[in-house]
Amino acid sequence: MFMAAYPFDRIEAKWQQFWDTHQTFATREDPSKPKFYVLDMFPYPSGAGLHIGHPEGYTATDIIARYMRMRGYNVLHPMGWDAFGLPTERYSMTTGIHPRTATANNIATFKRQLKMLGFSYDWTREIDTTDPRYYRWTQWMFRLIYNSWYDHEQQRARPIEELPIPSTVDNVEAYRDAHRLAYMALVPVNWCEELGTVLANEEVDEWREKGYTVERRPMRQWMIRITAYAERLLADLDLVDWPESTKEMQRNWIGKSEGAEITFPVIGTEESVTVFTTRPDTLFGATYLVLSPEHPLVPIITEPEYRDAVDAYITEAHRKTDLERTDLAREKTGVFTGAFALNPATKREIPIWIADYVLMHYGTGAIMAVPAHDQRDFEFATAYRLPIEIVVQPPTGALEEPLSHAYTDDGIAWNSSNDEVSLDGLPTPDAKKRILTWLQQRGIGRPAIRYKLRDWLFSRQRYWGEPIPILHFDDGTRRVLDEDELPLELPDVQDIKPTGTGESVLATVPAWMDVWDPKTGKHGHYETNTMPQWAGSCWYYLRFCDPHNTEHFADPNRLRYWLGTDPNRGGVDLYVGGAEHAVLHLLYARFWHKVLYDYGYVPTKEPFAKLFHQGLILGEDGRKMSKSLGNVINPDEIVRDYGADALRLFEMFLGPLEATKPWSSQGIEGIKRFLDRLWRMYTEPNGSLSRAIVDVPLTRDQARLLHRTIKKVQEDIEALSFNTAIAQMMIFVNEFSRLPERPREAMEKFVLLLAPFAPHIAEELWQLLGHPNSLAYEPFPTWDEELIHDEVVEIVLQVNSKVRAKIHVPADCNIDQLKQYALDSEDIQRFISGKTIKNVIVVPGKLVNIVVE
RNA sequence: GCAGGAGUGGCGGAAUUGGCAGACGCGCUGGACUCAAAAUCCAGUGGAGCUCAAAACUCCGUGUGGGUUCGACUCCCACCUCCUGCACCA
Numbered sequence: 037m038f039m040a041a042y043p044f045d046r047i048e049a050k051w052q053q054f055w056d057t058h059q060t061f062a063t064r065e066d067p068s069k070p071k072f073y074v075l076d077m078f079p080y081p082s083g084a085g086l087h088i089g090h091p092e093g094y095t096a097t098d099i100i101a102r103y104m105r106m107r108g109y110n111v112l113h114p115m116g117w118d119a120f121g122l123p124t125e126r127y128s129m130t131t132g133i134h135p136r137t138a139t140a141n142n143i144a145t146f147k148r149q150l151k152m153l154g155f156s157y158d159w160t161r162e163i164d165t166t167d168p169r170y171y172r173w174t175q176w177m178f179r180l181i182y183n184s185w186y187d188h189e190q191q192r193a194r195p196i197e198e199l200p201i202p203s204t205v206d207n208v209e210a211y212r213d214a215h216r217l218a219y220m221a222l223v224p225v226n227w228c229e230e231l232g233t234v235l236a237n238e239e240v241d242e243w244r245e246k247g248y249t250v251e252r253r254p255m256r257q258w259m260i261r262i263t264a265y266a267e268r269l270l271a272d273l274d275l276v277d278w279p280e281s282t283k284e285m286q287r288n289w290i291g292k293s294e295g296a297e298i299t300f301p302v303i304g305t306e307e308s309v310t311v312f313t314t315r316p317d318t319l320f321g322a323t324y325l326v327l328s329p330e331h332p333l334v335p336i337i338t339e340p341e342y343r344d345a346v347d348a349y350i351t352e353a354h355r356k357t358d359l360e361r362t363d364l365a366r367e368k369t370g371v372f373t374g375a376f377a378l379n380p381a382t383k384r385e386i387p388i389w390i391a392d393y394v395l396m397h398y399g400t401g402a403i404m405a406v407p408a409h410d411q412r413d414f415e416f417a418t419a420y421r422l423p424i425e426i427v428v429q430p431p432t433g434a435l436e437e438p439l440s441h442a443y444t445d446d447g448i449a450w451n452s453s454n455d456e457v458s459l460d461g462l463p464t465p466d467a468k469k470r471i472l473t474w475l476q477q478r479g480i481g482r483p484a485i486r487y488k489l490r491d492w493l494f495s496r497q498r499y500w501g502e503p504i505p506i507l508h509f510d511d512g513t514r515r516v517l518d519e520d521e522l523p524l525e526l527p528d529v530q531d532i533k534p535t536g537t538g539e540s541v542l543a544t545v546p547a548w549m550d551v552w553d554p555k556t557g558k559h560g561h562y563e564t565n566t567m568p569q570w571a572g573s574c575w576y577y578l579r580f581c582d583p584h585n586t587e588h589f590a591d592p593n594r595l596r597y598w599l600g601t602d603p604n605r606g607g608v609d610l611y612v613g614g615a616e617h618a619v620l621h622l623l624y625a626r627f628w629h630k631v632l633y634d635y636g637y638v639p640t641k642e643p644f645a646k647l648f649h650q651g652l653i654l655g656e657d658g659r660k661m662s663k664s665l666g667n668v669i670n671p672d673e674i675v676r677d678y679g680a681d682a683l684r685l686f687e688m689f690l691g692p693l694e695a696t697k698p699w700s701s702q703g704i705e706g707i708k709r710f711l712d713r714l715w716r717m718y719t720e721p722n723g724s725l726s727r728a729i730v731d732v733p734l735t736r737d738q739a740r741l742l743h744r745t746i747k748k749v750q751e752d753i754e755a756l757s758f759n760t761a762i763a764q765m766m767i768f769v770n771e772f773s774r775l776p777e778r779p780r781e782a783m784e785k786f787v788l789l790l791a792p793f794a795p796h797i798a799e800e801l802w803q804l805l806g807h808p809n810s811l812a813y814e815p816f817p818t819w820d821e822e823l824i825h826d827e828v829v830e831i832v833l834q835v836n837s838k839v840r841a842k843i844h845v846p847a848d849c850n851i852d853q854l855k856q857y858a859l860d861s862e863d864i865q866r867f868i869s870g871k872t873i874k875n876v877i878v879v880p881g882k883l884v885n886i887v888v889e
Numbered sequence: 890g891c892a893g894g895a896g897u898g899g900c901g902g903a904a905u906u907g908g909c910a911g912a913c914g915c916g917c918u919g920g921a922c923u924c925a926a927a928a929u930c931c932a933g934u935g936g937a938g939c940u941c942a943a944a945a946c947u948c949c950g951u952g953u954g955g956g957u958u959c960g961a962c963u964c965c966c967a968c969c970u971c972c973u974g975c976a977c978c979a
Binding site: 041279280281282283284285287288289291293295311312313314315326368391392393394395397398399402403404405406410411412413415486487488615618619689690691692694695696697698700702703705706707709710712713716759760762763764765766767770774830832834836837839842874875876877879882883885886887 | 903913928973975976
């Protein structure tokens with residue numbers, strides 16, 4: 037007859053409904069219990085529905101959430117929607133369906149799919165970044181940032197009213213605006229004509245890959261002064277338990293470098309050029325200066341006969357996008373300005389050039405070129421026949437001239453002395469110190485630290501985003517909205533089309549552009565830019581702690597409960613999401629959190645204590661899943677054919693959580709077989725409890741396997757090593773399903789072990805075993821170390837490290853006995869008779885190794 | 890180029906502190922059940938040699954080449970390949 041397969045469709049629907057009606061997973065805040073906050077990166081609800089990759093991370097956090105509940109923790113495990121974004125807006129442009137409607141539809145699809153997978157989210161805490169009750173607080177935080185300046189002495193943000201105003205300043209408001217953490221600036225932005233919007237630097241490549249063209253264009257934009265936090269964003273990485281690769285990416289992105297600023301007088305003028313260098317020790321080898329084409333001194337110092345060439349070069353450089361400038365990096369180009377500067381160390385006159393390999397936005401926009409010891413300068417000097425002078429020699433040997441490439445390593449300073457200072461013979465670190473001392477004494481240089489990190493371009497010319505709560509007045513002034521004026525709600529716009537002017541569609545809404553301000557009596561318009569998608573995701577993990585609060589973004593006591601009170605530890609206990617957010621989202625959220633921390637709104641310095649990236653699931657062909665390759669696996673179909681428990685188990689069994697691994701449609705058949713066997717272990721073919729489950733004590737061997745399984749599953753869950761936990765459960769089922777009498781105690785405990793992984797079948801079996809309530813809060817089984825140990829262990833006997841025999845001995849057999857057993861063994865005698873024994877190594881419980889001549 | 894990570898059977902992957910390499914699953918082979926098939930259950934399954942065959946036995950084997958050690962997937966040195974990120978950042 038047909039072997040019973042377990043009726044997953046009936047069981048899964050039944051228990052999902054049960055959890056819903058009983059509010060099984062509503063968060064408990066019992067103060068007598070410890071807390072655990074486990075969070076997924078909330079999804080952007082796209083029209084395509086859930087991807088097979090989503091359930092991977094979500095299952096992992098669900099296992100942890102369910103396990104921690106069984107361990108007696110109050111667990112916060114919420115879900116929400118990062119729902120503002122360009123794809124929805126573009127969808128609306130082509131279909132005419134309002135973004136609000138499209139978003140609601142997409143959220144409904146995602147929510148149905150997540151519920152179908154049986155995740156234990158507390159849906160009463162669901163949040164949506166497009167809900168005015170949510171973005172009211174995103175705007176509130178923008179307001180806080182706008183009303184702040186960064187006090188570099190105290191290393192924290194402070195209210196703008198507390199900014200000291202120098203007596204020389206007469207326009208106080210302008211001075212304040214120049215110090216706010218949110219400010220407007222005319223910046224070259226990445227303009228995309230087809231999208232009718234600017235893009236962040238980080239977004240450019242993504243859209244270029246999709247075939248859009250992006251060009252540089254100066255526009256007035258909102259910027260956020262994240263650079264003020266560079267040092268703290270770097271230093272506080274030491275406080276968090278994150279993948280090393282992600283920390284390293286953030287460090288590279290922040291890009292701290294220590295060096296010096298050195299001032300070079302321009303010959304025959306009052307002007308001087310200040311450069312930033314990490315190698316002040318090579319000053320004696322600086323044979324020319326290079327300014328960025330955008331450098332403000334360029335028009336001032338350029339000699340008349342060189343002006344045409346310089347202007348032509350600048351025009352050409354502006355025409356190029358950043359990408360082209362870097363793409364053509366092989367060939368360095370530049371022009372001479374006709375001006376000379378004085379090298380303060382050598383007292384020689386050196387030419388000043390401009391070149392587009394020097395970037396205005398890094399350092400001072402000017403460099404001293406040391407062609408012998410910098411590869412870029414070397415290439416430039418070679419191309420334009422500029423002098424190359426060696427001032428550092430390798431620790432051993434000497435460089436041969438002419439150089440074939442720059443010597444950029446540390447070494448020994450050479451040919452570096454004048455009347456006042458000599459670096460000769462000093463190793464590079466010492467030479468740096470010596471020259472810096474001299475430069476500072478002479479007042480022409482000082483130590484300096486620079487970061488690659490740039491300020492955050494915060495405005496987008498889009499409709500479907502949080503409005504920036506700013507009123508611009510006709511007189512050119514502006515004000516940020518007060519707390520009682522928030523939220524500033526998005527007006528309804530029926531027809532969403534690009535304006536073509538670079539402004540968002542909000543610029544076409546009369547009520548938005550024609551505003552009489554009741555507080556000032558002035559006329560003006562609201563800001564037409566909206567916030568980037570990153571804004572809403574910067575603080576959603578805080579809102580989950582208290583999602584319905586109308587007085588605060590979250591109650592301070594609840595934040596202290598869920599994040600912890602130690603500023604140096606705390607935050608979300610486990611945060612799981614894709615590595616593609618390793619830099620941007622995680623850096624912005626950390627910055628945002630630190631501003632709130634500076635005002636005491638959050639109790640911890642860092643938002644996420646532990647971070648984990650789940651790996652990518654590839655198509656069965658080992659390539660990335662994509663519609664065009666036709667290798668996409670649809671979660672709906674898998675759940676329909678195999679059930680949610682099977683999908684959850686399979687995604688966890690596929691391999692280590694962090695690994696990139698291919699899908700396998702044969703592999704999921706194996707999981708189905710496991711679940712069917714498991715079902716038959718507990719049930720009769722008619723679905724009632726198996727008669728083989730009886731109240732008998734466990735044998736010694738059965739107890740050992742049970743307790744080993746408990747230990748292995750618990751330890752593997754805590755290490756996020758779910759594939760090996762499942763392997764151990766398979767071993768258990770393989771053994772116990774063949775027993776004619778299955779001890780009830782083992783059967784009950786095993787169901788509890790299984791529950792975090794495959795909750796539906798576990799609940800059903802728990803009920804069959806006679807328990808009326810959900811197992812969600814049953815204590816997780818514990819193991820007895822005594823029962824785990826073998827009474828008899830197998831010892832490997834080796835001669836010269838080759839296995840020659842195996843013996844069974846009592847587990848507590850001591851070293852001398854083991855040695856004697858080995859030497860007496862007939863199998864061993866064959867190999868050692870007539871030879872000299874040099875050494876005998878005994879590892880109790882493992883092996884004896886006899887070393888002979 | 891720089892940084893981070895990874896290389897183990899036909900495939901996905903296991904392997905505490907250095908101690909029997911290949912757990913578990915897939916696939917494959919053989920068998921039981923069946924008129925037959927599916928489902929299920931049982932047995933086998935790294936390679937080579939030896940053998941009519943099997944057992945037993947021997948040798949080789951964790952990207953490559955060295956090293957440390959009684960003993961190396963694991964530690965050290967050099968290299969190769971792949972993935973991921975950054976890339977004229979002075």
